[in-house]
Amino acid sequence: MSLPQLPPVIVGAGPAGLACAATLVEAGLRPILLDEARRPGGQGTRRLSPAMMPFAEQFLGRAYANKTATREALEDRLLTRCDWRPGTLAWGIFEDRLEVVQDGRHDSIRFDQLLVAVGATDRLMALPGWTLPGVFTLGGAQVALKQHSAFIGQRVVMAGSSPLLYLAAAQYARMGLRDLIVVDTSKSADKRRAAIGMVLSAPGTFAEGLLLLAELRRRGVRRIEGAELLRVNGTNRVEAIEIRHADGRVEALSCDAVALGHGLRPETQLAELAGAKLKFDPILRNWFPETDEDGRAGDRLWLAGDSAMTGGRIAAAESGRLAALSMLAARGMTVPADAAKLRRRVERLRVFQQRMASAFRWPSHLAAELPDETIVCRCERVHAGTIREAVRKQAGPVEVNRVKAITRCGMGRCQGRFCGQTLQELTASTSGMPVETVGRLRAQAPVRPIPIEAAMEGDGL
Amino acid sequence: MLDGPILFRPAVERRPDITIRFEGRDIPACAGESLVTALLTAGLLTGRSEFDGTPRAGFCLMGVCQECTVWTSAGQRIRACMTEARPGLDLRTSAPFETFAS
Numbered sequence: 001m002s003l004p005q006l007p008p009v010i011v012g013a014g015p016a017g018l019a020c021a022a023t024l025v026e027a028g029l030r031p032i033l034l035d036e037a038r039r040p041g042g043q044g045t046r047r048l049s050p051a052m053m054p055f056a057e058q059f060l061g062r063a064y065a066n067k068t069a070t071r072e073a074l075e076d077r078l079l080t081r082c083d084w085r086p087g088t089l090a091w092g093i094f095e096d097r098l099e100v101v102q103d104g105r106h107d108s109i110r111f112d113q114l115l116v117a118v119g120a121t122d123r124l125m126a127l128p129g130w131t132l133p134g135v136f137t138l139g140g141a142q143v144a145l146k147q148h149s150a151f152i153g154q155r156v157v158m159a160g161s162s163p164l165l166y167l168a169a170a171q172y173a174r175m176g177l178r179d180l181i182v183v184d185t186s187k188s189a190d191k192r193r194a195a196i197g198m199v200l201s202a203p204g205t206f207a208e209g210l211l212l213l214a215e216l217r218r219r220g221v222r223r224i225e226g227a228e229l230l231r232v233n234g235t236n237r238v239e240a241i242e243i244r245h246a247d248g249r250v251e252a253l254s255c256d257a258v259a260l261g262h263g264l265r266p267e268t269q270l271a272e273l274a275g276a277k278l279k280f281d282p283i284l285r286n287w288f289p290e291t292d293e294d295g296r297a298g299d300r301l302w303l304a305g306d307s308a309m310t311g312g313r314i315a316a317a318e319s320g321r322l323a324a325l326s327m328l329a330a331r332g333m334t335v336p337a338d339a340a341k342l343r344r345r346v347e348r349l350r351v352f353q354q355r356m357a358s359a360f361r362w363p364s365h366l367a368a369e370l371p372d373e374t375i376v377c378r379c380e381r382v383h384a385g386t387i388r389e390a391v392r393k394q395a396g397p398v399e400v401n402r403v404k405a406i407t408r409c410g411m412g413r414c415q416g417r418f419c420g421q422t423l424q425e426l427t428a429s430t431s432g433m434p435v436e437t438v439g440r441l442r443a444q445a446p447v448r449p450i451p452i453e454a455a456m457e458g459d460g461l
Numbered sequence: 462m463l464d465g466p467i468l469f470r471p472a473v474e475r476r477p478d479i480t481i482r483f484e485g486r487d488i489p490a491c492a493g494e495s496l497v498t499a500l501l502t503a504g505l506l507t508g509r510s511e512f513d514g515t516p517r518a519g520f521c522l523m524g525v526c527q528e529c530t531v532w533t534s535a536g537q538r539i540r541a542c543m544t545e546a547r548p549g550l551d552l553r554t555s556a557p558f559e560t561f562a563s
């Protein structure tokens with residue numbers, strides 16, 4: 001292959017995409033950087049809405065608010081040196097073309113170097129009643145505050161198996177929400193077992209977690225540990241969430257909103273369309289794209305951040321930098337940087353996440369216990385019982401894409417992002433096969449519904 | 462039919478300065494806030510499931526689930542959580558023309 005000539009293209013302006021762009025700019029390039037959002041930042045470091053800005057210190061704490069302001073100013077300067085395209089949805093990749101829609105206009109960007117850094121979204125297990133208005137994802141509950149300047153309710157329960165429960169709860173409490181309960185379904189024994197490994201791999205991040213716990217205690221937030229989620233109750237909206245405590249007692253926690261999250265799920269669809277192979281990670285019990293240690297996944301393809309491997313904000317930035325160094329090397333260019341050190345750092349932070357995942361376990365065992373009438377696919381309203389029946393009727397090896405074709409589970413507008421994980425576990429538990437053998441939902445273009453007028457243009461109408 | 466419970470509670474003072482139209486009604490909104498904030502703080506739903514008619518009010522709030530999809534009068538499909546409120550917006554919960562339904 002001849003040396004790349006076109007400007008590098010970066011999808012996703014979160015920590016990974018921005019760090020990659022910064023390194024490329026430093027080398028004298030002007031990358032094309034696009035994001036679906038209007039402003040850079042991604043999810044975890046999403047910028048506060050103008051209405052929330054005056055409360056940045058209260059929301060983030062003084063030290064972190066200052067750091068954030070400095071970082072955002074640098075990012076703004078960086079964007080002026082990139083071909084920055086906000087509000088741009090990347091929906092497909094065909095050969096060396098990235099298909100995008102920006103403000104209703106269709107465009108096709110040719111690339112010879114592409115970084116996909118589109119992050120992760122909440123990983124969820126279906127729960128009876130989770131389609132009631134007032135149930136949101138845990139990530140959504142945070143976005144509600146940061147971008148929509150609102151709490152998801154007045155009496156909020158944050159539930160699931162994720163360290164982000166504590167961060168989200170602290171953010172709500174700092175902004176003045178009193179009526180707040182955290183239901184952490186993970187077990188304290190698992191956390192104790194994982195603690196040493198977490199301290200060893202990333203003591204700073206571990207300490208931040210302890211500080212958050214102390215803050216929640218100080219603010220009087222009720223915390224329930226080791227409970228199981230049974231169902232969300234309500235007629236037209238959330239009225240309560242029913243849980244089973246570790247000692248077997250069932251309690252209905254009265255509330256008007258529920259945030260659910262069981263960790264993170266990488267957004268792998270674009271990477272897959274670009275030719276990345278996915279492999280099963282037994283610890284995270286999920287599928288991730290294969291890359292080399294610098295994030296390279298193909299001749300023209302690099303991956304970084306949480307869409308490549310769960311690692312958190314700092315790992316995302318460092319992996320973005322690594323990818324940029326690798327892209328530069330492929331162009332016959334270099335910038336002074338210690339790649340080996342970056343690699344070690346990324347590796348350590350990812351190990352930390354693996355250990356964290358064994359503390360906050362993905363509750364795969366719950367799939368087998370889901371009542372048949374539970375809605376699994378929110379878009380197409382497919383029930384657990386329908387999926388089980390389809391799995392039982394299958395002759396030969398069971399595979400989730402066939403179950404999808406029969407039941408329509410995963411065929412809706414969200415393209416299986418919120419039901420896919422439950423579907424995998426249900427298929428596995430019903431068939432008695434290990435989850436890694438039943439496959440995963442394959443990506444299809446468009447990876448997001450395309451605004452209608454753009455689709456028409458693409459169809460030549 | 463879209464009146465629902467009030468879901469969102471503003472975390473900071475909210476002073477609506479514009480109105481948007483939603484299903485033929487005027488809804489107070491702040492210019493620049495997301496449509497989902499305007500709808501959910503006003504006690505409105507974003508629509509109903511086309512399968513069983515049950516109410517929808519957004520879920521991920523970050524553009525992924527598409528459960529906050531609404532339509533402009535020109536037949537453009539938008540996500541209420543990813544779109545800013547601006548004066549003159551005229552929205553409905555389903556496609557204005559049959560042929561555009563999807």
Ligand code: FES
Pocket residue numbers: 518519520521522523524525526527528529530540541542543
């Ligand atoms: S609430 Fe999920 S896309 Fe808007």
